[in-house]
Amino acid sequence: MQPTSPLPPLRLSVPGPSGRADAAVTLSTVARLVASGAAVSKADLVAAAGLARTTVSTAVDELLARGVLRPDGARPTTGRGRPADRLAMSARGGHVLLADVGARGAHLAVVDLSQRVLAHEHIDIDVQDGPDAVLAAVEDALTALRGRARHPGDGDPAVRAVVIGLPGPVDGNLGIPVRPPIMPGWHAYPVSARLQRTFDCPAVLENDVNLRALGEARALPADQVPLLFVKVGTGIGGGLVSREGVLHHGADGAAGDIGHVRVRGGPDTACVCGNVGCIEAVASAGAIARRLAAEPHQLGVATIADVRALIARGDPDALGVVREAAGVIGELVATLVHFYNPARVTLGGSLTAASDELLAGVRSVVYQRALPLATRNLVLTNSVLGEYAGLAGAAVLGIERVLSPPGMDALTAPRP
Amino acid sequence: MQPTSPLPPLRLSVPGPSGRADAAVTLSTVARLVASGAAVSKADLVAAAGLARTTVSTAVDELLARGVLRPDGARPTTGRGRPADRLAMSARGGHVLLADVGARGAHLAVVDLSQRVLAHEHIDIDVQDGPDAVLAAVEDALTALRGRARHPGDGDPAVRAVVIGLPGPVDGNLGIPVRPPIMPGWHAYPVSARLQRTFDCPAVLENDVNLRALGEARALPADQVPLLFVKVGTGIGGGLVSREGVLHHGADGAAGDIGHVRVRGGPDTACVCGNVGCIEAVASAGAIARRLAAEPHQLGVATIADVRALIARGDPDALGVVREAAGVIGELVATLVHFYNPARVTLGGSLTAASDELLAGVRSVVYQRALPLATRNLVLTNSVLGEYAGLAGAAVLGIERVLSPPGMDALTAPRP
DNA sequence: TATTTTTCCGTCGATATCGGACCGTGATGC
DNA sequence: GCATCACGGTCCGATATCGACGGAAAAATA
Incomplete structure (x- = not known):
C-alpha cells in the first residue's frame, strides 16, 4: 500500500522577506491612507491602519516635518467630543x-x-x-x-x-x-x-x-474585485484586476490580450494578425464599420465616429450589426466569467460610450450562457469613468x- | 481645459495591517522554510529568509523547544569550513x-x-x-x-x-x-x-x-507560475495558480469552472446543465465515450476505461475522436492563454494519462492560434504528478x- | 604538526518600533 | 459648573531585530 513516496518535494509559500516592520512601511501606510482619502485624522488612521496611536502620531509628525502632509486647520464638529485635527497631503x-x-x-x-x-x-x-x-x-x-x-x-x-x-x-x-x-x-x-x-x-x-481596468477597480467599492475590463474600440482588449486590487500581468505581461481569440461566427474573416476568426476582426468597432461599409449595407461609413452616429440615430442596420457583435463579445465574456469568476465586468471603449446596445447584448448572452454560481453576484456594466478611466x-x-x-x-x- | 475634476476619489492600496513584524511571523517563516526543504541549516535560513543570524537563531531555539523542529545530527562535510548543524521537522x-x-x-x-x-x-x-x-x-x-x-x-x-x-x-x-x-x-x-x-x-x-493545480505548481520551479491546470476526465475543469503561487478562487469560489463554456463544433450537443454546446458535452472523456458508442462508430464502449483501452490499442476511430476533442480543448486553452498569459499549462485527468494524443492535439492548436508573445515562453505539458497531484x-x-x-x-x- | 582559512553558530548590547497608561484639550449636554 | 465624549500628546516598558564580537569545527596550507 505504501511502496514508494508518491510526492516530490513541494515548495511552501513563505511570507515576504519578513524583515522588521520598517519605519518606512509605517510612513508609507499612513501617507497612502491620507492620500486615498480613507483617513483625515489621526483617529481615522489608527482605525484604518491598525496601528497604535503613538505609532501613528510619530509617523504623522515625521510626515509633517518632511512636508508630505500638512495640517488642514478646519475642525468641523461632529456633534460629540473633541473635533479631530484634520490632515491633508501637502501641496x-x-x-x-x-x-x-x-x-x-x-x-x-x-x-x-x-x-x-x-x-x-x-x-x-x-x-x-x-x-x-x-x-x-x-x-x-x-x-x-x-x-x-x-x-x-x-x-x-x-x-x-x-x-x-x-x-x-x-x-x-x-x-x-x-x-x-x-x-x-x-x-x-x-x-x-x-x-x-x-x-x-x-x-x-x-x-x-x-x-483603465485599474482605474475602474479603484474608483469602485473594494468588493468589486476581481474585475474584468473589456475595451471595445478600434481593437478589443482586456484588463484584469485581482482580488488584492492589483493588475494581473501574466508571465510575459501579455495578460488581457484577447483581441485575437477565435470566436464562433464569421470563421472566414481574416485578421491583421494572420489568423482567421479573431474577435477583433469580427466584433470590434473597426470591424463593425467595415461591415457597414460593405455589402449588403453600403452605408458609407468610414470611421468609428460614423458608426456611433448611426447608432445614436437608431439606424436598424447598424443596430443589427452591433447586436451581432455584442453576441460574439458576450460569448467570450461568458467564457472568461466562467474561468476567472470576477465580481464585476466593466465594458469600455468608444462603442460603449455611444449607446447601451452593446451592454444589453453582452448581458443577455452572459446571463444566458454562464452558470448561476458565477453570475449570481456578478455586476456587468459600462465603465463608470468613461474616457478618464485610463x-x-x-x-x-x-x-x-x-x-x-x-x-x-x-x-x-x-x-x- | 480644466472645467471640473474628471476623477473621483480612488482607493490606494495599503500594505497589510503593517503592525510590527510579529515574532509569530518569523517563527512561521523559519518553520516553512525547513518544512519545504528550502533550508536545512541556520545558514540556509539566513540566506533564504533574509533575516539576521541572531533572529534566525532565536527562532530556531524557540521551535526546537516547542518540538516543531529537531536537530538532524548528521553533519555531512561540504568540503570546506565547519559543517552545518542540520535541522529537520520533528516527528x-x-x-x-x-x-x-x-x-x-x-x-x-x-x-x-x-x-x-x-x-x-x-x-x-x-x-x-x-x-x-x-x-x-x-x-x-x-x-x-x-x-x-x-x-x-x-x-x-x-x-x-x-x-x-x-x-x-x-x-x-x-x-x-x-x-x-x-x-x-x-x-x-x-x-x-x-x-x-x-x-x-x-x-x-x-x-x-x-x-491538482496547486500541487503541480508547487512541485515545479517557482518560475512556472502563473499556472493553468486543465483536467479532462468525466468532466472538464480548470484550476488557476497565480504568480504569487496561491490559488485564484474568484469572487464566488467558482473560478476555473470551465466545463460549460461554449465551444465551436457540435453546437447542437445538449449538456446536462441545460445549455447546448458546452465543452464538457463535446470534448470530455464522457462525451468521447458516448460518441464512440453511437453512430457511426458503435464500438461498444461504455466506460472511460474502454476509451483508454481503445486509444492504447491505437484504434483509428478512437484516435480520430480524441483528436477532434483535443482541437476543441486546444481552442479554449488558446483563448485562456491569451487572457491569463500563464507561464505553464498543465493537462491532467484520465484521458491524458492514457496517451499523448490529447496533449499533441492541444499543443498544435494553441501554438497555431495563440500569439507568439503569449506562447514564446509557454510550457504546455501533461501533469508531472499524475494521479497524485491532488x-x-x-x-x-x-x-x-x-x-x-x-x-x-x-x-x-x-x-x- | 602548527597555522591559516573558511564556514557555522552563540552571546551580548544597541536600536527602534510598538502598545498601554496617563493626562490634557476641545466640544456638547445636563 | 460638572459630567461625558472623543481626539491627541507624552512617557515608559516590552520586545523584535540587528550588528559586532568571539568561539567551534573542519579543511587547506605551510
Whole structure:
C-alpha cells in the first residue's frame, strides 16, 4: 500500500522577506491612507491602519516635518467630543504627470498626491508617427500643463513620477513596448528611460487597457474585485484586476490580450494578425464599420465616429450589426466569467460610450450562457469613468509609486 | 481645459495591517522554510529568509523547544569550513490527513510536516451515495491509515489538520460544497465542520481540480507560475495558480469552472446543465465515450476505461475522436492563454494519462492560434504528478495551514 | 604538526518600533 | 459648573531585530 513516496518535494509559500516592520512601511501606510482619502485624522488612521496611536502620531509628525502632509486647520464638529485635527497631503508633496496615449490621441493630466487634478487636456497625436515624435509631443504638452498647474503660493512642486499608458503590449519592468501591432517603430523603444531622464523622476509604463481596468477597480467599492475590463474600440482588449486590487500581468505581461481569440461566427474573416476568426476582426468597432461599409449595407461609413452616429440615430442596420457583435463579445465574456469568476465586468471603449446596445447584448448572452454560481453576484456594466478611466489608473500607479517605501525617501520638502 | 475634476476619489492600496513584524511571523517563516526543504541549516535560513543570524537563531531555539523542529545530527562535510548543524521537522510535529475525493474513488494519505508520506491508499467510494456515507468511509479509512502511519519511537503525534478535495464547487470559507452538479445531496453540507469535529483539528475544503493545480505548481520551479491546470476526465475543469503561487478562487469560489463554456463544433450537443454546446458535452472523456458508442462508430464502449483501452490499442476511430476533442480543448486553452498569459499549462485527468494524443492535439492548436508573445515562453505539458497531484496540493494546504501564525500557536510538543 | 582559512553558530548590547497608561484639550449636554 | 465624549500628546516598558564580537569545527596550507 505504501511502496514508494508518491510526492516530490513541494515548495511552501513563505511570507515576504519578513524583515522588521520598517519605519518606512509605517510612513508609507499612513501617507497612502491620507492620500486615498480613507483617513483625515489621526483617529481615522489608527482605525484604518491598525496601528497604535503613538505609532501613528510619530509617523504623522515625521510626515509633517518632511512636508508630505500638512495640517488642514478646519475642525468641523461632529456633534460629540473633541473635533479631530484634520490632515491633508501637502501641496509641496509634488506633482505626478499622467499620459494615457491612445491610437489617435492622448489624455494628459497633472495631479498632486491627494489626487487633485491640477490640469488636464487632450492632444491629438498618431502613434504611427513613431516614439520620438509622439513622446516629444507628450513631454512638451506635459511640461506646458505643469506650468499651468501651479497654484499660487504653492511654490514650485517637484515632479515625483510620470506614468504613461500605451495601446499595446509592454514590459513594465524594462519600461519598453513589446512588438505592439499598431505602433510601428515602438518595439523595445526605451519609453520609461526617456521619460525618467526628461522629468528626472521615476517613470512607469503600462498598457492602456490595464490602466483603465485599474482605474475602474479603484474608483469602485473594494468588493468589486476581481474585475474584468473589456475595451471595445478600434481593437478589443482586456484588463484584469485581482482580488488584492492589483493588475494581473501574466508571465510575459501579455495578460488581457484577447483581441485575437477565435470566436464562433464569421470563421472566414481574416485578421491583421494572420489568423482567421479573431474577435477583433469580427466584433470590434473597426470591424463593425467595415461591415457597414460593405455589402449588403453600403452605408458609407468610414470611421468609428460614423458608426456611433448611426447608432445614436437608431439606424436598424447598424443596430443589427452591433447586436451581432455584442453576441460574439458576450460569448467570450461568458467564457472568461466562467474561468476567472470576477465580481464585476466593466465594458469600455468608444462603442460603449455611444449607446447601451452593446451592454444589453453582452448581458443577455452572459446571463444566458454562464452558470448561476458565477453570475449570481456578478455586476456587468459600462465603465463608470468613461474616457478618464485610463487617467485614473495612471494616477493610482503614480501616487502609489511615490508613496511606496523606495520612492518615499526622496519625498522631502524643498524648503520648510 | 480644466472645467471640473474628471476623477473621483480612488482607493490606494495599503500594505497589510503593517503592525510590527510579529515574532509569530518569523517563527512561521523559519518553520516553512525547513518544512519545504528550502533550508536545512541556520545558514540556509539566513540566506533564504533574509533575516539576521541572531533572529534566525532565536527562532530556531524557540521551535526546537516547542518540538516543531529537531536537530538532524548528521553533519555531512561540504568540503570546506565547519559543517552545518542540520535541522529537520520533528516527528512530534504531528500528522496532516489528506483526502482527494473523486467521483468514484478517493486518494487518502497521512503526511508529516516535512512532507513525508507516512501512508497512503486508494479507496472506492461513490459521491452519489451522499455526504454521510462518503465522509464516514473517508474518516474510517483515514483513522486506520493513521494507525499504520506511526513510526516506532515517535510516540503518538497529534493530527494537526485535515484537507479534503471534492469534485465540485466549494465555498472554502464556509467549508461547504455549493450546488455541486455531480454530487446530489452535498449542497451546503458542513464538510469542514464535520471533519474538524471528527479529528479535533482545523479542516480545509477545496475543489479537486484546484488541489491538482496547486500541487503541480508547487512541485515545479517557482518560475512556472502563473499556472493553468486543465483536467479532462468525466468532466472538464480548470484550476488557476497565480504568480504569487496561491490559488485564484474568484469572487464566488467558482473560478476555473470551465466545463460549460461554449465551444465551436457540435453546437447542437445538449449538456446536462441545460445549455447546448458546452465543452464538457463535446470534448470530455464522457462525451468521447458516448460518441464512440453511437453512430457511426458503435464500438461498444461504455466506460472511460474502454476509451483508454481503445486509444492504447491505437484504434483509428478512437484516435480520430480524441483528436477532434483535443482541437476543441486546444481552442479554449488558446483563448485562456491569451487572457491569463500563464507561464505553464498543465493537462491532467484520465484521458491524458492514457496517451499523448490529447496533449499533441492541444499543443498544435494553441501554438497555431495563440500569439507568439503569449506562447514564446509557454510550457504546455501533461501533469508531472499524475494521479497524485491532488494529494500534493492538499499537502501544501495542510502543512501551510499548520505552519501559519494562527495554527502555529497550537504547535507545541506534547512532552519534552 | 602548527597555522591559516573558511564556514557555522552563540552571546551580548544597541536600536527602534510598538502598545498601554496617563493626562490634557476641545466640544456638547445636563 | 460638572459630567461625558472623543481626539491627541507624552512617557515608559516590552520586545523584535540587528550588528559586532568571539568561539567551534573542519579543511587547506605551510
